[in-house]
Amino acid sequence: MRVFLFPGSFDPFTSGHRDIAKRASKMCDKLVVAIMHNNAKKQFYTVQERVDMARKSLAGYKNIEVISSDGLLADLYRELGCSSVVRGIRSESDFRYETEMYTANKLLENSYDVILLPTRADLSVTSSSIVKEVGHYGGDISKMVPSEIHDFVAETLKKGRN
Ligand code: PNS
Numbered sequence: 357m358r359v360f361l362f363p364g365s366f367d368p369f370t371s372g373h374r375d376i377a378k379r380a381s382k383m384c385d386k387l388v389v390a391i392m393h394n395n396a397k398k399q400f401y402t403v404q405e406r407v408d409m410a411r412k413s414l415a416g417y418k419n420i421e422v423i424s425s426d427g428l429l430a431d432l433y434r435e436l437g438c439s440s441v442v443r444g445i446r447s448e449s450d451f452r453y454e455t456e457m458y459t460a461n462k463l464l465e466n467s468y469d470v471i472l473l474p475t476r477a478d479l480s481v482t483s484s485s486i487v488k489e490v491g492h493y494g495g496d497i498s499k500m501v502p503s504e505i506h507d508f509v510a511e512t513l514k515k516g517r518n
Pocket residue numbers: 363364365366392393394395397427428429430456457460461
């Protein structure tokens with residue numbers, strides 16, 4: 357059983373994330389999308405909200421499972437018996453960040469490996485940060501997030517959080 361792990365903060369889940377998940381799910385028997393914590397970022401949505409958004413966006417994909425984990429990626433990788441992590445890259449700076457993450461995780465778990473998928477050209481400027489910025493000002497995010505979660509994301513970003 358070939359299990360791939362697609363980890364991220366997914367704050368919020370975007371159309372770019374969905375495209376990567378869809379393509380990666382064809383390369384393995386099971387794709388586990390893991391909502392995790394990124395210490396370098398302040399997360400806007402709760403873990404439960406991020407799990408719900410990913411589940412709604414990926415509802416049609418039978419071999420994709422969405423979970424959350426508040427531990428180390430390398431530990432989760434080992435526990436799930438993964439063959440590879442999957443990450444999307446939009447740019448050279450993403451590539452640099454991903455190779456650093458790979459090297460750190462490889463020190464923690466020797467079986468750790470990663471597949472980097474280039475983001476679809478039309479989604480290459482979409483990121484969770486840009487969605488948050490545009491959504492905060494009430495801009496059109498319909499091309500940036502899956503339609504299943506559009507209203508929720510647009511309303512919550514416009515309203516903001518204390
Ligand atoms: O979508 P992001 O924010 O780029 O995802 C980064 C994420 C959540 C995958 C990364 O921060 C992570 O692996 N967090 C879990 C804790 C951990 O293992 N940190 C060490 C990474 S080298």
